[in-house]
Amino acid sequence: xxxxxxxxxxxxxxxxxxxxxxxxxxxxxxxxxxxxxxxxxxxxxxxxxxxxxxxxxxxxxxxxxxxxxxxxxxxxxxxxxxxxxxxxxxxxxxxxxxxxxxxxxxxxxxxxxxxxxxxxxxxxxxxxxxxxxxxxxxxxxxxxxxxxxxxxxxxxxxxxxxxxxxxxxxxxxxxxxxxxxxxxxxxxxxxxxxxxxxxxx
Amino acid sequence: xxxxxxxxxxxxxxxxxxxxxxxxxxxxxxxxxxxxxxxxxxxxxxxxxxxxxxxxxxxxxxxxxxxxxxxxxxxxxxxxxxxxxxxxxxxxxxxxxxxxxxxxxxxxxxxxxxxxxxxxxxxxxxxxxxxxxxxxxxxxxxxxxxxxxxxxxxxxxxxxxxxxxxxxxxxxxxxx
Numbered sequence: 300x301x302x303x304x305x306x307x308x309x310x311x312x313x314x315x316x317x318x319x320x321x322x323x324x325x326x327x328x329x330x331x332x333x334x335x336x337x338x339x340x341x342x343x344x345x346x347x348x349x350x351x352x353x354x355x356x357x358x359x360x361x362x363x364x365x366x367x368x369x370x371x372x373x374x375x376x377x378x379x380x381x382x383x384x385x386x387x388x389x390x391x392x393x394x395x396x397x398x399x400x401x402x403x404x405x406x407x408x409x410x411x412x413x414x415x416x417x418x419x420x421x422x423x424x425x426x427x428x429x430x431x432x433x434x435x436x437x438x439x440x441x442x443x444x445x446x447x448x449x450x451x452x453x454x455x456x457x458x459x460x461x462x463x464x465x466x467x468x469x470x471x472x473x474x475x476x477x478x479x480x481x482x483x484x485x486x487x488x489x490x491x492x493x494x495x496x497x498x499x500x
Numbered sequence: 501x502x503x504x505x506x507x508x509x510x511x512x513x514x515x516x517x518x519x520x521x522x523x524x525x526x527x528x529x530x531x532x533x534x535x536x537x538x539x540x541x542x543x544x545x546x547x548x549x550x551x552x553x554x555x556x557x558x559x560x561x562x563x564x565x566x567x568x569x570x571x572x573x574x575x576x577x578x579x580x581x582x583x584x585x586x587x588x589x590x591x592x593x594x595x596x597x598x599x600x601x602x603x604x605x606x607x608x609x610x611x612x613x614x615x616x617x618x619x620x621x622x623x624x625x626x627x628x629x630x631x632x633x634x635x636x637x638x639x640x641x642x643x644x645x646x647x648x649x650x651x652x653x654x655x656x657x658x659x660x661x662x663x664x665x666x667x668x669x670x671x672x673x674x675x676x
C-alpha cells in the first residue's frame with residue numbers, strides 16, 4: 300500500500316498545544332469545532348460561550364462556519380476540524396470558495412487518521428492534499444503547517460480577517476485524554492447566541 | 501384551481517414573504533421550480549443567495565446563519581431531501597429553526613422515473629428526522645403557507661418543510 304504522504308507519522312505537532320496556541324489571546328473570535336477530537340481539543344484549551352461544539356453532523360462544520368461568517372462579517376470565524384470531518388464535507392470547500400468570506404478560516408488538524416473510530420487511515424494518509432483542494436476552490440490563502448512556530452502567524456492571519464483561508468496542520472496521530480464540553484446542543488446553541496447578544500428564540 | 505396553478509404571481513408573493521420576514525441568507529441547490537425565487541434573491545441586496553454543492557450543506561449553513569443572528573431559507577428539489585437526513589440531527593439536537601421550500605418531482609405527470617423514488621420518499625424522510633411537512637397544491641395559499649412556516653420556525657423554534665406540489669409547478673417540457 301504505497302502512499303505519497305503520511306500525515307499520521309510520528310513527528311507531527313501536538314494537537315492540544317497547537318489548538319491552545321491557535322486560541323491564545325482570543326478577542327472577538329467565533330469558533331466552530333468538528334466532531335470528535337477537534338471538539339475535545341478546543342474544550343481542553345478552555346470553554347468559551349462563543350464555541351459551537353459539534354458532536355455529530357459530520358461534514359457540517361465548515362458550512363456552519365460559512366453561514367456564521369456571512370452573518371457576522373465584522374468578526375473572525377475559525378472552523379477547527381479534523382481531516383476525516385472535512386473529507387466528508389469536501390464539496391463545502393467549493394461552496395465556500397465560491398463565496399470567499401474574508402473573515403473565515405478553516406483549520407484542519409490532519410493526522411491522516413479517523414481518530415474517534417480506531418485510528419483507521421484516512422485519504423490524507425493516502426496522498427489526498429486538502430490544501431490543494433482549497434487552493435483549487437479559490438481560497439485566498441491555503442497552507443500546510445508543520446512547525447509550531449507557524450501557529451502564531453496563522454492565528455494572526457485569521458484574526459485580521461485578511462481573506463478566506465485554509466490550513467492543514469500536520470499533527471501527531473495520538474489520542475490524548477478526552478476533555479468533554481457540554482453535549483447539550485440546545486444549550487450550546489443558546490449560549491452562543493446569548494454571547495453575541497441575540498435572544499435564544 | 502388549474503387556472504391559479506398556472507398564474508406565476510405566487511412565486512413573487514413567496515419571494516416578497518421572504519423579504520418581509522427579513523430572510524437574509526437564501527441557500528439552494530437549483531431547481532427550475534425555484535428559478536424565479538433564486539433570481540430575485542440574487543437581485544435583492546438585503547439577501548445573500550448562494551448555491552450549494554449538495555443539500556446537506558444548506559442544513560448546516562442555516563444553523564451557522566442562526567448562530568450569527570440571521571434568518572435563512574433552504575431551497576431544494578425533492579431529489580435532494582434524502583441527502584439531508586443525518587445533517588437534520590442538528591435541528592433535533594440543537595432545536596435550530598429551519599424553513600425549507602421543496603419543489604416536488606416524481607409525483608404528478610412525471611416523465612423521468614428516476615425522480616419517483618425520492619419524490620415518494622420525501623415526506624417520510626423529513627418526518628423521520630422530526631421535520632414537520634406541509635404541502636402546497638394551491639397557488640392561492642402558497643405565500644401564506646410560507647409565512648406560517650416562518651412563524652413556526654422563528655416564533656416557535658420548529659423545523660418546517662413546505663412542499664410545492666408538482667401539479668402546482670406545472671409540467672416540465674421534455675421536447676425541444
